[in-house]
Amino acid sequence: MLSQHLKGNVQFLNSVNSWEEAIKESATPLSKGGNITEKYVDDMIQNVHENGPYIVIVPGIAMPHAQNKDNSVVKTGVSLLKLEEPVAFPEGKEVNLLFTLAAEDTTGHLDLISDLSSLLIEDDVQEKLEKLNSEEEILDLIQTVE
Amino acid sequence: MGSPAKATNESNVVEMNRPTTRARVQAFGGFLTNMVLPNIGAFIAWGLLTALFIPTGWIPNEDLATIVDPAITYLLPLLLAITGGRMVGGQRGAVMGAIGAIGLIVGSDIPMFLGAMVIGPLGGLIIKKFDQAIENKVPAGFEMIVNNFSLGILGFLLMIVSFYFIGPVIESANNFVTSTIEALVATGLLPLLSLINEPAKVLFLNNVIDQGIYYPLGMQAAAETGKSIYFTVASNPGPGLGLLIAFTFFGKKAARRTAPGAMIIHFLGGIHELYFPYVLMKPLTIIGMILGGMTGIAVFSVFDAGLVAGPSPGSIFAYLGLTPKGSFLGIIAGVLASTVVTFIVTSLILKMEKNKDDDDEELTQSVEKSKAMKQQGKQLSNACSENTKKNEDINTVSFACDAGAGSSALGATTFRKKLKKKGIEGLEVKHYRIEDAPDHSDIIVVHKDLKDRAKHAHPNKEVITIENYINDPNLEELLDRLEEQRA
Known part of the structure; x- marks a missing residue:
């Protein structure tokens, strides 16, 4: 599931100037693919402003997301942005992997999340992800846990 | 829900009751801080009021001074x-x-x-x-x-x-206090007075010692020689300034942010009470205060400096205003020296504590071990201070977040996988919007940034906070509890 959804949605960047920019960049494939509207991007950023950087789910990895308000999510989807240089989220949390999640409703995306959880629960998966530099390699790694 | 075996909770409880001494000391320190810190604003409000409106203040106002x-x-x-x-x-x-x-x-x-x-x-x-x-x-x-x-x-x-x-x-x-001070004065070793002065001040006996003992002694001496060192022994604003500077640089979070404001009211306004809460929350810093006070008195004696009357309030301006010709060098040197000494000693104390229990930024893995110790301290402090009842019989664990869709779902899924791995069955683990977490939840898990909201929505529930949705020590601890409960 996760690997299928991520197909064509993986991006690599050297660095970004701010965590806001990181979220915007990471969401571009979803905007282009018609999964989300611009408002959803703003909502994700606003979410961090309001509730703190709790979307940093483990050190180094963030899962930007927000509620689907006013149909800002058209179609469930997920994208990945990998940064060469980590970007600092509030409270000094450094992040270099962003799995950006857009969920139509509160249930439809659960297998995506389940796969993501299987991925992250693996030992040294983070080190492995650090080393991979192409979408193909990353999707292969994800398929091993699905 | 299956039928949970309730029998073997004992071991779990025993473990909670057996923290190390280190954990206890840390929990106690955190307890004092948490008691004082939320109220610093009130101290500042009072300090401003006092510095401005008392008869010797900047703009005396009889009505407001009441x-x-x-x-x-x-x-x-x-x-x-x-x-x-x-x-x-x-x-x-x-x-x-x-x-x-x-x-x-x-x-x-x-x-x-x-x-x-x-x-x-x-x-x-x-x-x-x-x-x-x-x-x-x-x-x-x-x-x-x-x-x-x-x-x-x-x-x-x-x-x-x-x-x-x-x-x-x-x-x-x-x-x-009175008899000890009299005995110390009799020895002639004036710097020793700080041993009593500084703790007594923080316990709000400052007026007792200043107006009850030192000022009368000072007035006798001043009547003969025109000045007296007794006016300075407990009113020197230097040590308090040093302490607050140290907190400004090395304190934690709110203590660090409020210290500069307190500094102005203390040093310029002469309201020493402003630094008391900082000592009360980190009692060890009294050592810095005592050493600073001693240094001040020693320098004043060496220069044979004194004031012509009791400075009240003890601000730097009152000090300079009451300094007779010929004593300026000594007075200024004494205040400065005491500031520097207190600053250095307090900084060392704060840094030592920081290494031990800083819960802000620990990026390196090398502190893994100290983290485990800190965890113990935290648990204890949570257990005794947060009024959370520790559930003995856990059937429902609810993960909650802002939207109830993303991170809570990730946390719940991961937790279910871990339970399965351990072979623990019969638990309901689901994810919700914070406010929608059901009433039959035995435990609510939220990210630490969302804790206040969760506490507010569920005042009577045990709330566990995490920072890592996959591998959080608090979740591991919960897993252990569940394992023991089901055993």
């Missing part, structure tokens, strides 16, 4: 007692703490800060123990009346006990 006394006598100690009571016994604890504190306050004639910091948590503890003892024994329909009258009657007793208890305690403290 607030000064009641505020420091009643408002500030009550706030501390309420916060302390709430930390131990929730809202009922807060009420009980305040009731106990008013007995102390009226029973003594100095501001009862330390007393309030003892009686507040004690009141909370009393009511908590009482509530535990009668839990499930009150006939339905009588809860309200039992709750109100139990608090009322226990509070009434606590009020009387603290009223009669405190008078003699203060009196003996005064006598002890």
Whole structure:
């Protein structure tokens, strides 16, 4: 599931100037693919402003997301942005992997999340992800846990 | 839900009750800080008021100055007692703490800060123990009346006990301080006075020692020589300044941010009370205060410096205004030297503590071990201060977040996988929007940034906070609890 959804949605960047920019960049494939509207991007950023950087789910990895308000999510989807240089989220949390999640409703995306959880629960998966530099390699790694 | 075996909770409970000494000390330090810090704003408000409006203030105002006394006598100690009571016994604890504190306050004639910091948590503890003892024994329909009258009657007793208890305690403290100071003065080793001065000041005996002992001594000497060192021994604003500078650089979070404001009111306004809470929350820093005070007195003596009258309030401007010709160098040098010494010693103390229990940024893995120790401290502090009841019989764990779709779902899924791995079955683990977490949840798990919201929405639930949705030590601990519960 996760690997299928991520197909064509993986991006690599050297660095970004701010965590806001990181979220915007990471969401571009979803905007282009018609999964989300611009408002959803703003909502994700606003979410961090309001509730703190709790979307940093483990050190180094963030899962930007927000509620689907006013149909800002058209179609469930997920994208990945990998940064060469980590970007600092509030409270000094450094992040270099962003799995950006857009969920139509509160249930439809659960297998995506389940796969993501299987991925992250693996030992040294983070080190492995650090080393991979192409979408193909990353999707292969994800398929091993699905 | 399966039928959970309840039998072997014991081992779990025992483990919670067996923290190391280190964990205890840390938890206690955190406890003091948490009691004082939320109330610093009130200290600043009072400090501003005092610095401005008392007769020797910047813009004396007789009417407004009438607030000064009641505020420091009643408002500030009550706030501390309420916060302390709430930390131990929730809202009922807060009420009980305040009731106990008013007995102390009226029973003594100095501001009862330390007393309030003892009686507040004690009141909370009393009511908590009482509530535990009668839990499930009150006939339905009588809860309200039992709750109100139990608090009322226990509070009434606590009020009387603290009223009669405190008078003699203060009196003996005064006598002890007075006789010790007289003995020290007789030895001629004036710097030793700081050993008594600094702790006594923080306990709000400053007026007793200044106006009761030093100023009379000073006036005798000044009548003969035109100046006296006794006016300076307890009123030197240098050590307090050094302490607050140290907190500004090396303190933690709120303490660090509020220290600069306190500094202005203390050093320029001469309201020494502003630094007291910082010492009360990190009692070890009194060492820095004592050494700084000693340095000041030593330098004043070497230069044979003194003031012509008692500086009140003890601000740097009052100091310079009361310095006679020929003493400026000595006075300024003494204030500076005491500032520097206190700053250095306090910084070392704060840094030492920081290495031990900083919960801010620990990026390196090398501190893994100290993290584990810190965890113990945290657990203890959570257990004794947050009024969370530790659930013995856990059937439902609810992960919650802002939207109830993303991170909570990730946390719940991961947790279910871990449970499965351990072969623990029969638990309901689901994810929700914080406000929608169901009432039958035994435990609510949220990210630490969302803790306040979760506490607010579910005041009576055990809330576990995490920072890592996959591998959080608090989740591991919960897993262990569940494993033992099911064993």
